[in-house]
Amino acid sequence: MATKIKCEDISKTYIGDGVTTHAVKNIDLSFKKGEFTSIIGPSGSGKSTLLSLIGTLDKPTEGKILYDGEEIMKQGKRKIADFRFEEIGFIFQQFHLLPTLTALENVLTPLFGRKVNYSKQKRAKEVLEQVGLADKLNSLPSQLSGGQQQRVAIARAIVHKPSWLLADEPTGNLDTETGEKIFELLKQLNEQEGCSVLYVTHDPNLAQKANRIISMQDGIILEDKDVVVL
Ligand SMILES: Nc1ncnc2c1ncn2[C@@H]1O[C@H](COP(=O)(O)OP(=O)(O)O)[C@@H](O)[C@H]1O
Numbered sequence: 357m358a359t360k361i362k363c364e365d366i367s368k369t370y371i372g373d374g375v376t377t378h379a380v381k382n383i384d385l386s387f388k389k390g391e392f393t394s395i396i397g398p399s400g401s402g403k404s405t406l407l408s409l410i411g412t413l414d415k416p417t418e419g420k421i422l423y424d425g426e427e428i429m430k431q432g433k434r435k436i437a438d439f440r441f442e443e444i445g446f447i448f449q450q451f452h453l454l455p456t457l458t459a460l461e462n463v464l465t466p467l468f469g470r471k472v473n474y475s476k477q478k479r480a481k482e483v484l485e486q487v488g489l490a491d492k493l494n495s496l497p498s499q500l501s502g503g504q505q506q507r508v509a510i511a512r513a514i515v516h517k518p519s520w521l522l523a524d525e526p527t528g529n530l531d532t533e534t535g536e537k538i539f540e541l542l543k544q545l546n547e548q549e550g551c552s553v554l555y556v557t558h559d560p561n562l563a564q565k566a567n568r569i570i571s572m573q574d575g576i577i578l579e580d581k582d583v584v585v586l
């Protein structure tokens with residue numbers, strides 16, 4: 357279980373059609389297990405890129421990311437996929453649910469082909485209950501509201517018990533009230549399950565409720581501050 361993630365001088369450059377984009381530039385950052393961190397910044401500032409690098413979905417062009425001292429991206433594909441399965445849960449703005457599968461089946465998808473020491477069905481029901489959808493197990497995404505669909509996506513992100521929850525503008529498609537409830541749910545998972553949350557948001561009101569706020573602009577970190585609770 358990775359208790360610390362350390363980004364050492366990481367950069368990500370996209371090259372295509374004669375255009376070079378420095379999406380992330382020489383970033384040094386550390387994250388400790390148990391923290392709830394907000395990442396804010398204007399569109400195009402590199403937030404999603406940073407999150408996908410931390411989540412091992414993409415590889416930095418330069419620099420390295422250490423997970424308890426280990427550079428996972430140096431491993432083979434299989435090892436990286438295993439690491440991601442054990443450690444990381446993702447939540448996106450677009451819920452990315454499979455439309456023909458029920459809520460329960462969607463939540464089960466990360467567990468397909470995986471050997472685990474618990475009952476998959478029982479675990480999937482348990483997390484759907486945890487996100488407040490005990491009565492929607494057999495509903496299709498089209499039969500659920502936006503907020504409920506995001507709850508299914510959160511259940512799917514935590515079903516395999518990851519230590520790190522990476523959320524990329526998860527409330528971006530939701531109204532303010534529903535967004536706040538989703539935020540509270542993630543806060544609760546952070547406090548009760550101890551999983552670390554990296555929360556990308558445009559909403560300064562939500563960002564303020566984290567333990568730490570990182571502001572990005574043009575691929576760099578403008579500010580990194582702890583939130584003092586008075
Ligand atoms: N796959 C990609 N190919 C080329 N450019 C990309 C790619 N992904 C992101 N970018 C560019 O990198 C910059 C940062 O993007 P992104 O990380 O998505 O920012 P944010 O999430 O803060 O809006 C933007 O200029 C974007 O256009």
Ligand SMILES: [Mg+2]
Pocket residue numbers: 403404405524
């Ligand atoms: Mg983004």
